[in-house]
Amino acid sequence: MPARYSFGGDEHLFIECSDEMSLEAFFKSLSMATAVRESQIKGVTEICPANASFQVKFNPDIIKPDDMMKEVRAIEVDAEKAEPVLKTRIVEIPVFYNDPWTHETLMRFRERHQEPEGTDLDYAARINGYDAVGSFIEAHHGSPWFVSMVGFVAGLPFMYQMVERERQIEVPKYLRPRTDTPRLTVGHGGCFGCIYSVRGAGGYQMFGITPMPIFDSSQTTSYLRDFMVFFRPGDIVKFKPIDRAAYDQAVEDVDRGRFSPPIREVTFDLREFQKDIDGYNTKLEGTLYAH
Template sequence: MSGYEFFADGARVSFGGDEFVFVEVCEGMDLAQALRIQAITGELARRELPGVLDVAPANASYLVRADPDVLHPRELVRALARLHDRFGEAGSVALDTEIVEIPVWYADPETERTCLKFRDRHQSPTETDIAYTARINGLASVADLVAAHTSAPFIVTFPCFKPGNTECVQLVPRERQIQAPKYLRPRTETPARAVAHGGAFTVVYPTAGVGGYQLLGRSPVPVADLTQQTPGFETSKVLATISTLLRFRSVPGEEYEQLRTDSREGRYRYRRAPVRFALAEFLADPAGYPRTLEAALSC
């Protein structure tokens, strides 16, 4: 099958052979559209439609793989069109999810040591990543950037390329979004559990490796455990799945070291709580509504 089709909301549909249906909902990152994608794909997964083999949501699009011997691609497209109609308005998107706290030592020695090794690949040859990110966002200091980054929770919009490495967008008005370019050329080194920012997205690197996002700090606790031996990973190998809310909390070096020891020795317990995220309520009060979600961590 070939060519494009369009849903009533303007989403563009294309086919990859007989197995894959690719739906482009928007061309750029838009939080409301990203959450519509989560609602559409989440409902599709819950329905367990015979023939649907896999559903992969992203920030501006999603991909569905189906067995054409069980479900004809045209039938799948008709089912998707109905879901697009159902979740056509912001008021229709409500996600049952959870909020999880991630402690972070911002401007820690390890991420600063790492970023200073790769200034030849960076836009600024003299600043650390976190100082550079603060400056280009019009903030007076690293402390101001930390305050902005911890001022409201983030929501996971894309599961990214390693287990546990999730892109998330801060729940703030668009003019308050932190923005930062990726490195000119990727680093060949990134510390495990590094917290970094690229574009409009924050990530926590689950393991050491290459990377290109601006390094802001490091968390003492893991975001993935493929063995599921760490407390908090009993039901999932990753801490955050799509639509999870992440609240970053700044901690000093001494507390980081204690939390790191507690985590390694199995004593750390993640602060987490179930929440229902309503897109319409966020759009109506983007400054106040996230605080009501954070309050769930205090219950």
Template sequence: MFNLPETHFSFGGDEYIYAEISRDMRIESNFKALAVTDELRNREIPGIIEIVPSNSSYLVRYNPDIISARDLQDYLKDIDLTKSDLTKLHFSVRIVEIPAWYDDPVSEEYSYRFRHRHPAPDLSDFEFVMKVNGFTDKEAFIQSHSETPYLITMVGFLPGTAWQFPLGLQPNEIIQSPKYNSPRTETPERGMGLGGAFNVIYPVSGPGSYQLIGRSAVSVVDPTNKLEDLKEASFLARPGDIWKYRPINETEYEKIRNEVITGKYRFKMKDIELSPLEYAEKGKQYIQELMEDY
């Protein structure tokens, strides 16, 4: 029996229940948060206003005039219990390719513009991330980062921002980095950031403290609904999906940008069934099997 961590519930004022599965980031905790919140949506319990899964927790907002806090907590405990056994969980998700220009000039420009906020002001963000992870060769770093699939564990902060956690790696294999000492006041749209073990793509220009290691050629949010694959929700990120970076050069970057701007770009995606049990049993081998022929 593969049991997931026990959840601790707490009340937030008169309208919120916060469910903490674990204090630290664990993939199995995120699987449980996704499973519980999916089931909550499916049940359509009267009085629930909003359901927000996070990296290793979830938050539920409710109307106390329709459902009491204690009754809702009982619902949550019941669902949480049914989603605590890995052998009974599976997810229908997508693998999505993200064409990425690593160490691009715009990211480098922003690195030096905000160097006074950086822990190593003499280095670009890209150089800093390479250094703290023991890389001396640029291409080796790009290969290591891009060959790792990343699980979308949470969406938030700026609309469409996806927190991505590496799959199938041991802790000593994960590329990670300290954040800025104090946040930038501006970040380029589609900038690829790394903070701790998490990756993000900034959907729009705005503040940020993650190290900039490159730039996505594709938009992760499309309020104009020009892109066929983003017409349904305008946002690319879905919790539980897997993103895979593909390194590209400047020429391909500009080609893809033109396709995105004209609405002709189609994302490379693959629908899969993700098994938390197989992930727990086989780890990296299971992820490699999922990524075959992609």
């Protein structure tokens, strides 16, 4: 479908590639945002990509808003022809599901939840048709996730599950947001998974916690010394369930500079993925453990 264009005041152009999230919409928005950056249009000062859209900030004293729109519309035509192939990486993220810290937090805020008598995992399992929390957890970590956007707060990834739409986990956010969420909580809201990069308010359902920092403004974490934000759009995430002992060991390894997340460079081809989703995912995951 054609992109939808709208102005935000005199300095912003918002381009919405779709009104619903899909990998096709993500690829189109990423392709367009990249092309705008590479075109070096005079007057463009910033480009902000999102899940299925992006925003361009420009100086109206250098380029008029209507001219800015013409430039981007021309780029859209070329973006439609672009190959849906992305050089990216797959990373394994350990998760301690049903951990005591997110459990304590969710119990503090039960009056804000759709089903105060249960837990977030109970609720998510039930409304997604799983007969047990364990089966739901298996579905959560059983397929990879695509990072479609990083932001909202520093370093927070929005993740889209790489399965057929009818199999995707969907859970509404809390009825009222919490005032507290543990740092590194693995959460879910709507069709998007996330990892809370810092402690703070939030409304996503809480499923577990990872020992792996994904944002470090001090850049003292061993694998974040070059850049304080771990994730970037296009990353593919494979969650690995761990127990309390493995969680504690990973925390210690992070503190001592010994933790190194498994990462492999991969090429993701949307067309090949769509031909055989489960088979393609298995091949992707296999690259993580290939020697």
